[in-house]
Amino acid sequence: MQIALYSRGFITEEVDNVLLLLAELESHGITPIVFEPFYQTLKSHLPFEKELDTFSCASDLEGKIEFLISLGGDGTLLDTLSYVRDTNIPILGINFGRLGFLASIGKDEIPAMVQALLNRTYEVDKRSLxxxxxxxxxxxxxxxxxxxxxxxxxxxxxxxxxxxxxxxxxxxxxxxxxxxxxxxxxxxxxxxxxxxxxxxxxxxxxxxxxxxxxxxxxxxxxxxxxxxxxxxxxxxxxxxxxxxxxxxxxxxxxxxxxxxxEEFTLSLLRLEDSNFLHTLRNKLLWGIDARNAIGNR
The missing domain is CATH 2.60.200.30 (Probable inorganic polyphosphate/atp-NAD kinase; domain 2)
Incomplete structure (x- = not known):
């Protein structure tokens, strides 16, 4: 399995989460391809025993990877469209940002996410463009x-x-x-x-x-x-x-x-226990009302 990692930049507070992700991938024999500017920033914060392969344009990924992981917020995930284009490479977003409506996978779900990729126990949403x-x-x-x-x-x-x-x-x-x-x-x-x-x-x-x-x-x-x-x-x-x-x-x-x-669609991955209604309720606080509390029914 070949996976690409993309991020706009690097937030020092996320060092432990990036390390966790890399360790989870490595434990399953997966060495990711990393976005070149992101990798150069990572190297100044994290020790790498060997150099990783990098990408900087869409042609570097076509036919070479199975998934692309976005590390950041929704804006970061939107950037990945320029690299995935019409290749139908599925994208999943780990939320290092604020709202995380599209990048819906929490940092605490990183091990579960890697396991879902290995076991193919994820859902694919086809999004129109x-x-x-x-x-x-x-x-x-x-x-x-x-x-x-x-x-x-x-x-x-x-x-x-x-x-x-x-x-x-x-x-x-x-x-x-x-x-x-x-x-x-x-x-x-x-x-x-x-x-x-x-x-x-x-x-x-x-x-x-x-x-x-x-x-x-x-x-x-x-x-x-x-x-x-x-x-x-x-x-x-x-x-x-x-x-x-x-x-x-x-x-x-x-x-x-x-x-x-657009004639083609974009594939977004999500974990099996997450869906649009779940995201509405948890990210946009849809229907939050004290009268809806279970104890008040």
Whole structure:
């Protein structure tokens, strides 16, 4: 079994947890491939008897690994999409961050996680992605996202007008600070903080959520993900921000944008005793109410 490890950086407080993970893998004869910048940082904190293999781009992993482990928060896990791409390599996230909605495996579950990989006693969730098409090159060769696509005003400029179409038919002009199109996975992210609904991961939909709209009667909208959603942007500023997950590009009003469902999916692994409802209750405190306590029934 070949496993890759990815992390954005290294937090000194996590030394013991990284050591635990490496020891668990080594005890089962597994030597991981480590993201090159992460490995260089690790070497200054941890003793390695021999050099480990490293990777720095997607081609270093294709056909060589069975799983990719993300060490960090949800943002770190989102980074891994740029390395896994359409290879269908399953990703699992150990939460070294704060919320850990996607990176849902706790640090105390590291031994159980390694055992689950060895025994194949895990669950695989197929998560849909969205794809961005534009009339100019944007986001290199990774024009897709797991969470969301956004158009946003730049800096402190005035609100923007975003003319939005479904399959070429006019939907609405959003006067707002920006607009979010999220996948079901992304519905619990930026969209949720802007008033969007929670959508189950297996739902075949997009959520269109305005950011600080200047229309009181404009609300988030759920549409089937077989729609192509296109945009024209206007504003007093000549430039706007366009994002896919945590990646950003600066565009102008001449850029034509459209999002659609990506042709491939992303595989997220979870332990058997964890599911979406469990994560909702424990991470977002869904339904927490003193009246729901067992002793009060």
């Amino acid at each position: 969205l794809h961005l098409d534009a009339n100019i090159p944007l986001f290199g060769d990774v024009p897709y996202a797991l969470n969301e696509f956004t158009i946003h005003k730049k800096d402190t400029s005035a609100m923007v007008k975003i003319h939005t179409y479904l399959n070429g038919e006019f939907l609405n002009t959003y006067w707002a600070d920006g607009l979010i199109v999220s996948t079901p996975t992304g519905s619990t992210g930026y969209s949720l903080s802007c008033g969007g609904p929670v959508v189950f991961p297996e739902a075949g939909s997009f959520v269109i959520t305005p950011v600080a709209p200047h229309n009181l009667n404009v609300r988030p909208l759920v549409v089937p993900d077989n729609n192509i959603i296109s945009f024209e942007v206007e504003g007093r500023s000549d430039q706007f921000i366009c994002t896919l997950d945590s990646r950003m590009e600066i565009i102008d009003s001449a850029v034509q944008l459209a999002v659609r469902r």
